[in-house]
Amino acid sequence: MSFDLSVFSNKNIILAVTGGIAAYKSAILVRRLKDYGFNVRVVMTHGAQAFITPLTFQALSGNPVHTELLNPEAEAGMGHIELARWADLLLVAPASCDTIAKFAAGLADDLLSTLYLATKAPVWVAPAMNQQMWAAKPTQRNLNTLVEDGVHVIMPDAGSQACGDVGLGRMPEPEDLADQVKDYFHQAQRALAEKFGLLAGKRVTITAGPTREAIDPVRYISNHSTGKMGFAIAAACYTAGAKVTLLAGPVSLDTPNGVKRINVSSAIKMLDESLHQLEEGCDIFIATAAVADYRVAEVAEHKIKKAGDELHVSLIKNPDIVATIAQQEKRPFMVGFAAETRNVEEYAAGKLVAKKLDMIACNDVSRADIGFASDLNAMTVFFADQYQLEKRDLEKASKQEIAQQLVEAIHDALHHEIDPV
Numbered sequence: 001m002s003f004d005l006s007v008f009s010n011k012n013i014i015l016a017v018t019g020g021i022a023a024y025k026s027a028i029l030v031r032r033l034k035d036y037g038f039n040v041r042v043v044m045t046h047g048a049q050a051f052i053t054p055l056t057f058q059a060l061s062g063n064p065v066h067t068e069l070l071n072p073e074a075e076a077g078m079g080h081i082e083l084a085r086w087a088d089l090l091l092v093a094p095a096s097c098d099t100i101a102k103f104a105a106g107l108a109d110d111l112l113s114t115l116y117l118a119t120k121a122p123v124w125v126a127p128a129m130n131q132q133m134w135a136a137k138p139t140q141r142n143l144n145t146l147v148e149d150g151v152h153v154i155m156p157d158a159g160s161q162a163c164g165d166v167g168l169g170r171m172p173e174p175e176d177l178a179d180q181v182k183d184y185f186h187q188a189q190r191a192l193a194e195k196f197g198l199l200a201g202k203r204v205t206i207t208a209g210p211t212r213e214a215i216d217p218v219r220y221i222s223n224h225s226t227g228k229m230g231f232a233i234a235a236a237c238y239t240a241g242a243k244v245t246l247l248a249g250p251v252s253l254d255t256p257n258g259v260k261r262i263n264v265s266s267a268i269k270m271l272d273e274s275l276h277q278l279e280e281g282c283d284i285f286i287a288t289a290a291v292a293d294y295r296v297a298e299v300a301e302h303k304i305k306k307a308g309d310e311l312h313v314s315l316i317k318n319p320d321i322v323a324t325i326a327q328q329e330k331r332p333f334m335v336g337f338a339a340e341t342r343n344v345e346e347y348a349a350g351k352l353v354a355k356k357l358d359m360i361a362c363n364d365v366s367r368a369d370i371g372f373a374s375d376l377n378a379m380t381v382f383f384a385d386q387y388q389l390e391k392r393d394l395e396k397a398s399k400q401e402i403a404q405q406l407v408e409a410i411h412d413a414l415h416h417e418i419d420p421v
């Protein structure tokens with residue numbers, strides 16, 4: 001599953017490294033968190049510096065490493081209170097017995113213990129220590145105190161330890177820790193979107209890509225649609241808090257994060273799946289697919305053999321998916337697309353009425369700089385008369401930006417006061 005890494009570029013993590021052999025794993029952890037797009041600042045206790053140098057973390061995080069509570073030079077850069085405010089998460093990995101005890105007791109005699117008291121950010125600790133020290137009553141008592149104080153304790157793994165013992169106390173692998181951090185921020189963002197996003201809680205079905213109409217078991221009729229616009233809209237709807245199902249024709253694109261993808265091939269299959277989604281519950285239906293207008297009347301059971309100079313294949317009309325869904329009794333808010341080469345607006349407005357849509361977005365595919373395989377698009381959006389909304393021009397932009405603007409247009413139509421007839 002692909003993941004939009006840029007969403008974490010505004011999230012700040014303090015990674016606090018304390019004294020323990022697992023400190024070497026923290027170097028990889030910084031690397032992973034940076035790869036996910038987080039801003040990382042490393043705080044080291046004196047104990048940690050016996051295992052690994054600040055320079056390593058400075059190079060990996062791209063930021064100066066914080067080691068002292070009362071160092072005038074460091075305080076001039078980013079003082080401890082400022083650092084505490086900067087953090088969206090304080091992650092202590094590895095967390096030594098000593099640090100856990102300090103947190104539990106509320107001491108503030110070094111930079112890390114002071115930060116712990118001074119930050120409003122969630123605090124996670126990943127204890128790593130000898131199995132006997134882990135099991136020791138004071139350690140367990142202190143950990144219970146931390147849990148009661150709202151700290152998230154990441155359980156250590158079991159296995160062989162650097163000291164030769166076998167048991168609980170190994171720090172989880174840095175890749176796993178980084179994934180837990182990523183998932184935490186992702187879920188937090190999702191919860192916000194579901195509550196406050198433009199399409200909070202809406203169920204959206206999107207058709208995308210081409211359809212493939214079989215001629216025989218090895219040949220088919222299709223078109224050049226890449227599905228990029230539909231996939232970008234699926235991602236934008238998800239980001240806006242919607243529950244998204246993407247009915248994808250054959251395209252080679254990664255499924256946007258959080259989106260349920262159902263692969264279909266022919267127009268008939270796409271229609272069947274669309275009707276099924278309607279039964280499942282659908283508030284908004286967005287038809288971006290370039291559905292083949294015709295399919296082969298009789299698909300050959302076996303590969304058609306070369307014979308003669310001409311081959312005639314008879315085609316019959318495919319159902320119009322978006323128009324069929326619009327005719328259903330419990331119809332969702334219907335959004336169509338129109339790709340035209342001339343009289344763009346006139347044809348699009350005609351389709352809006354003919355297919356009984358609520359909204360249509362049209363583009364001029366005769367322009368070489370936008371549309372089909374391009375990453376850019378430009379569109380004009382029309383709304384059905386009852387919304388009393390002016391047409392909207394979406395200027396040339398990336399398909400992601402256009403998708404975002406389309407989400408806004410859908411939201412505006414859904415929330416527009418319609419005069420009772």
Ligand code: C5P
Nearest residue numbers: 287288289291319320321322336337338
């Ligand atoms: O009629 P035209 O193909 O130009 O209409 C385009 C709109 O109708 C798009 O939203 C497209 O996804 C939808 N459509 C459909 N089923 C078809 C043909 C088009 O849903 N068979």
